[in-house]
Amino acid sequence: MASQMKQWVLAKRPVGLATVEDFHLVEVPIPNIEEGQALVKTLYLGVAPVMLRYMNNETEFERPLHIGDVMHGRGVGRVVESKCDAFKVGDIVQSKLRWREYAVIQDEPYYLTHTMHNTDLNLSYGVGALGMNGFTAVLGMRDICAVQPGDTVLVSGAAGSVGSMVGFIAKTLGAKTVIGIAGGEKKCRLLTEQLGYDAALDYKSPGLYEKIDKYLPEGIDVFFDNVGGELLDEVLGRINRRARIAICGRISEYLIPPEQYHRPRNLYRIGLKDAKMEGFFIYDYAKNHHEYEHQMAQWIREGKVKPYEDISVGIEHMPHALISLYQGTNGGTRMVRVDPSAH
Amino acid sequence: MASQMKQWVLAKRPVGLATVEDFHLVEVPIPNIEEGQALVKTLYLGVAPVMLRYMNNETEFERPLHIGDVMHGRGVGRVVESKCDAFKVGDIVQSKLRWREYAVIQDEPYYLTHTMHNTDLNLSYGVGALGMNGFTAVLGMRDICAVQPGDTVLVSGAAGSVGSMVGFIAKTLGAKTVIGIAGGEKKCRLLTEQLGYDAALDYKSPGLYEKIDKYLPEGIDVFFDNVGGELLDEVLGRINRRARIAICGRISEYLIPPEQYHRPRNLYRIGLKDAKMEGFFIYDYAKNHHEYEHQMAQWIREGKVKPYEDISVGIEHMPHALISLYQGTNGGTRMVRVDPSAH
Numbered sequence: 309m310a311s312q313m314k315q316w317v318l319a320k321r322p323v324g325l326a327t328v329e330d331f332h333l334v335e336v337p338i339p340n341i342e343e344g345q346a347l348v349k350t351l352y353l354g355v356a357p358v359m360l361r362y363m364n365n366e367t368e369f370e371r372p373l374h375i376g377d378v379m380h381g382r383g384v385g386r387v388v389e390s391k392c393d394a395f396k397v398g399d400i401v402q403s404k405l406r407w408r409e410y411a412v413i414q415d416e417p418y419y420l421t422h423t424m425h426n427t428d429l430n431l432s433y434g435v436g437a438l439g440m441n442g443f444t445a446v447l448g449m450r451d452i453c454a455v456q457p458g459d460t461v462l463v464s465g466a467a468g469s470v471g472s473m474v475g476f477i478a479k480t481l482g483a484k485t486v487i488g489i490a491g492g493e494k495k496c497r498l499l500t501e502q503l504g505y506d507a508a509l510d511y512k513s514p515g516l517y518e519k520i521d522k523y524l525p526e527g528i529d530v531f532f533d534n535v536g537g538e539l540l541d542e543v544l545g546r547i548n549r550r551a552r553i554a555i556c557g558r559i560s561e562y563l564i565p566p567e568q569y570h571r572p573r574n575l576y577r578i579g580l581k582d583a584k585m586e587g588f589f590i591y592d593y594a595k596n597h598h599e600y601e602h603q604m605a606q607w608i609r610e611g612k613v614k615p616y617e618d619i620s621v622g623i624e625h626m627p628h629a630l631i632s633l634y635q636g637t638n639g640g641t642r643m644v645r646v647d648p649s650a651h
Numbered sequence: 652m653a654s655q656m657k658q659w660v661l662a663k664r665p666v667g668l669a670t671v672e673d674f675h676l677v678e679v680p681i682p683n684i685e686e687g688q689a690l691v692k693t694l695y696l697g698v699a700p701v702m703l704r705y706m707n708n709e710t711e712f713e714r715p716l717h718i719g720d721v722m723h724g725r726g727v728g729r730v731v732e733s734k735c736d737a738f739k740v741g742d743i744v745q746s747k748l749r750w751r752e753y754a755v756i757q758d759e760p761y762y763l764t765h766t767m768h769n770t771d772l773n774l775s776y777g778v779g780a781l782g783m784n785g786f787t788a789v790l791g792m793r794d795i796c797a798v799q800p801g802d803t804v805l806v807s808g809a810a811g812s813v814g815s816m817v818g819f820i821a822k823t824l825g826a827k828t829v830i831g832i833a834g835g836e837k838k839c840r841l842l843t844e845q846l847g848y849d850a851a852l853d854y855k856s857p858g859l860y861e862k863i864d865k866y867l868p869e870g871i872d873v874f875f876d877n878v879g880g881e882l883l884d885e886v887l888g889r890i891n892r893r894a895r896i897a898i899c900g901r902i903s904e905y906l907i908p909p910e911q912y913h914r915p916r917n918l919y920r921i922g923l924k925d926a927k928m929e930g931f932f933i934y935d936y937a938k939n940h941h942e943y944e945h946q947m948a949q950w951i952r953e954g955k956v957k958p959y960e961d962i963s964v965g966i967e968h969m970p971h972a973l974i975s976l977y978q979g980t981n982g983g984t985r986m987v988r989v990d991p992s993a994h
Contacts, residue, residue, distance in 0.1 A: 536922060550935065555922035571914035579879060579898035579930040587925040592893065 313338045315378050315408030316626050322363050325634045330363060331379070331627045338410045346395040348385035348403065348411050351650035353623075354435035354643045355381070355630040356469070357559075369591065379407040379626070383646070384424070384434035387413075400424045402434045407626050409646060419594035426605035430615075431650055436469055436641030437608060437615040443600040444590045445473035448554040450481060450603070452586050453530045457482030460524050462543065464488075465534025466505060467495035467639035470556060473604075474532050476504045476613040483530070487523050489516070489539075491636060498639045502616055517542050527551075535560050537570040544574035547583050555587040616640030621648050656681045658721050658751030659969050665706050668977045673706060674722070674970045681753045689738040691728035691746065691754045694993035696966075697778035697986045698724070698973040699812070700902075712934065722750040722969070726989070727767065727777035730756075743767045745777045750969050752989060762937035769948035773958075774993055779812055779984030780951060780958040786943040787933045788816035791897040793824065793946070795929050796873045800825030803867050805886065807831075808877025809848060810838035810982035813899060816947075817875050819847045819956040826873070830866050832859070832882075834979060841982045845959055860885050870894075878903050880913040887917035890926050898930040959983030964991050 312335050319332040341347050362373050362380045370380050387399040394415035395401065403421035405411040413421045424434050436442055448470070449455060461478040465471045466488025478486045488505040490496055496508035509519045520528075520542070527548040533540055536558030543553070561569055578585055590597075607613040618638045620629050623646045633642055655678050662675040684690050705716050705723045713723055730742040737758035738744065746764035748754040756764050767777050779785055791813070792798060804821040808814045809831025821829045831848040833839055839851035852862045863871075863885070870891040876883055879901030886896070904912055921928055933940075950956040961981045963972050966989045976985055 536919060540918075558919060558922045561919055566916075566919070569916070569919050571916060572918055573909075573912070573914060575883075575915055575918055576879060576901060576904055576909070576912050578928055579901045582930040582932045582935065584927065584929040585921055586927040586929075587922040589925045592925065 311338060312336070313409040314623050315406070316623070317376050317378055318363060318373060320375060321365075322360065326360055326363060326627070326631055328627045328631070333624060339412050341389060341391055341412055343391050345412050345414050346387050346390040346392045348401060348405065348413050349388045350383055350385045350405050350409050350411060350623075350646040351400075352432050352435045352619075352643050353381050353383035353405065353407060353626065353646055354439065354441075354469075354641065355626070355633060356441075357633055359630055360634070369589075381405065381407050381626075382435070382439065383643075384431050384439075384650075385411065395423065400427045400431060400434070402439055407623070409623060417594060418597055419591055422597075425598075425601060429605060429608055432617055432619065432643060432645070433608070433615055435643045436617060437473060437604050437613060438601050440590050441469040441641060442473055442604045442615075443593075443597055444470050444556065444588075445477055446600045446603050447588060447590060447593055447596070448532055448556055449474045449477040449530075452554040452588055453478075453532060453552045455481035455483050455530055457484075459483045459529035460526060460548075461486045461530040461532070462489070462520065462524060462528050463505075463532045463534075464511075464539060465557060465559065466490050466499050466503070466508070468534060469641040471532075471534060472498075472503050472616045472640045473613055475499070477607070478530070478532075479504050480607060480612040485524065487520075489535075490639070494637070495639050498616070502614070503639075504614070511539075520546065530554075532556060534558075537561055541570060541572035541574050544572060544577050547577055547581050549581050549583075551581060551583040553583065553585040555585065618642045619645050621645045654681060655679065656752035657966050658749070659966070660719050660721055661706060661716060663718060664708075665703065669703055669706060669970070669974055671970045671974070676967060682755050684732060684734055684755055686734050688755050688757050689730050689733040689735045691744060691748060691756055692731045693726055693728045693748050693752050693754060693966075693989040694743075695775050695778045695962075695986050696724050696726035696748065696750060696969065696989055697782065697784075697812075697984065698969070698976060699784075700976055702973055703977070712932075724748065724750050724969075725778070725782065726986075727774050727782075728754065738766065743770045743774060743777070745782055750966070752966060760937060761940055762934055765940075768941075768944060772948060772951060775960055775962065775986060775988070776951070776958055778986045779960060780816060780947050780956060781944050783933050784812040784984060785816055785947045785958075786936075786940055787813050787899065787931075788820055789943045789946050790931060790933060790936055790939070791875055791899055792817045792820040792873075795897045795931055796821075796875060796895045798824040798826050798873055800827075802826045802872040803869060803891075804829045804873040804875070805832070805863065805867060805871050806848075806875045806877075807882060808900060808902065809833050809842050809846070809851070811877060812984040814875075814877060815841075815846050815959045815983045816956055818842070820950070821873065821875075822847050823950060823955040828867065830863070832878075833982070837980070838982050841959070845957070846982075847957070854882075863889065873897075875899060877901075880904055884913060884915035884917050887915060887920050890920055890924050892924050892926075894924060894926040896926065896928040898928065961985045962988050964988045 499508035534557035537560035842851035877900035880903035
């Protein structure tokens with residue numbers, strides 16, 4: 309085994325969106341493990357929009373990130389050495405490995421580090437469908453929206469990692485119509501050709517709300533929202549009795565101050581229509597993560613969910629993979645295969 | 652048995668709020684029953700704000716009400732004659748009896764007509780605590796708000812029939828602080844002296860939101876809302892992580908057109924705080940009504956819920972009882988003992 313490994317550290321705080329100059333690739337010795345620890349070789353690392361907030365040390369749910377620290381990040385790895393009863397050599401684990409080729413783990417709560425149980429499937433799924441984004445999709449669409457046969461379903465941010473799975477889940481649960489909203493022709497094609505959506509609406513072209521009326525003339529039973537703001541208000545204006553709205557993200561509001569937020573006309577319709585609106589955060593449901601993994605693995609085996617992945621190969625591509633998220637050109641779950649031999 | 656009975660019919664549509672001139676008391680023969688029917692002697696009839704909407708034929712969830720029709724209304728009665736297997740003479744039932752001294756019932760779904768199971772308790776509870784308002788209180792506070800030990804709870808419309816019970820339920824479930832909002836000193840005294848609230852805030856005196864800050868300095872975990880509009884917005888500005896808001900009513904919006912509704916600043920906090928807001932209608936939960944009755948009866952026996960009733964005696968007081976609701980002078984569950992000998 310090599311004695312040195314590569315890792316990415318934060319070189320400086322980003323100005324606006326992240327650039328490659330904000331990161332620094334360094335070589336360091338592979339760490340030694342102590343009693344109670346295990347050494348993991350990184351196979352896959354995911355990237356996510358929230359990482360820009362880590363880089364700015366806006367890390368409400370993460371440890372502070374200082375200049376020179378290894379970048380935060382979750383991934384999938386293989387145990388290569390163990391002095392810990394919880395892990396044996398060869399185990400596949402999901403953990404907050406950070407942007408490095410090897411990491412030290414220990415026996416921790418499930419949501420921090422756990423052995424994957426469905427390793428007959430692609431190990432890369434541990435970053436998306438069988439990881440936190442997949443769990444978010446199951447929790448949001450199956451449990452919070454509780455899709456019933458015959459429901460009409462609308463999804464915003466439908467080409468993102470979570471959005472790329474919730475359409476499949478809605479269909480699997482019997483939804484009659486599942487419509488996705490995304491930006492640009494390429495992503496919209498992805499929705500209908502690869503991600504199981506009945507139709508895709510491009511928010512970058514005019515007349516979005518008229519298109520919602522056209523594709524969902526009977527109103528909206530379920531809205532899975534990643535956008536917030538005016539779109540959410542317009543959807544409230546179109547909900548049916550006992551509609552369910554899951555607030556997964558609010559990207560329209562992340563870069564403006566609260567006093568500029570849209571003030572909705574239609575909030576009263578939650579009461580009028582006996583509807584539900586609910587925000588959620590996957591780490592609050594840690595006790596269910598194990599079940600979410602098995603549910604998603606079952607759907608993948610049955611061909612009901614088809615994970616869509618966008619994979620670069622080699623740890624040197626980590627900054628580029630992250631930056632591509634903000635450029636919004638691709639869809640699905642963006643990740644890097646850190647170990648080129650991983651399946 | 653007498654052969655004649657009294658009943659109240661709608662004399663004309665109200666102009667603004669209801670007046671005694673809108674009703675007419677008539678005497679008619681007590682009806683004969685056919686095979687499959689039972690005759691019920693009315694013991695108690697409830698009144699509710701929604702009845703003004705019945706009088707104006709705005710009856711989305713009720714049969715149309717024409718001039719000359721007997722007024723809609725739910726109540727408690729005793730079976731005095733039966734040609735129906737579902738009911739035997741002496742049974743106590745809850746049903747949509749309407750404003751009359753005798754009514755004909757038949758075997759119907761539980762939420763329309765059912766035999767009461769806790770008749771060792773006051774039969775008048777069938778109008779409030781063991782009727783639809785009590786069921787609404789259990790569903791809203793126990794199930795939708797899912798109060799946890801240590802929660803801070805705010806209730807608007809706290810002196811109303813439902814509000815007079817939800818404070819007790821919140822305390823029973825372990826809430827740390829339960830604050831009620833009502834209009835006027837008399838109702839506020841009722842909240843703290845009779846209805847189990849830790850404090851009462853009078854919305855008719857200035858500085859309501861500052862008072863909320865004073866009494867709930869750690870923020871709001873649960874809001875049981877009967878008001879909507881600006882108050883709901885201000886509460887959203889003060890919710891804690893994973894707060895739960897039950898939308899029971901929206902009285903601030905019932906008498907103004909939608910374009911005048913308050914446009915909230917703080918809806919985004921549902922997503923920010925991973926909170927939930929949910930409207931609900933008790934008839935959508937008919938399959939649980941039986942369990943709600945038993946839960947409430949248990950709490951009453953344990954002294955945890957103390958139903959507060961405001962009872963007039965004699966069917967001739969029905970219009971006055973209804974009108975008193977709009978004058979807002981009393982609190983608790985307003986009803987009429989139609990049979991003066993009922994316990």
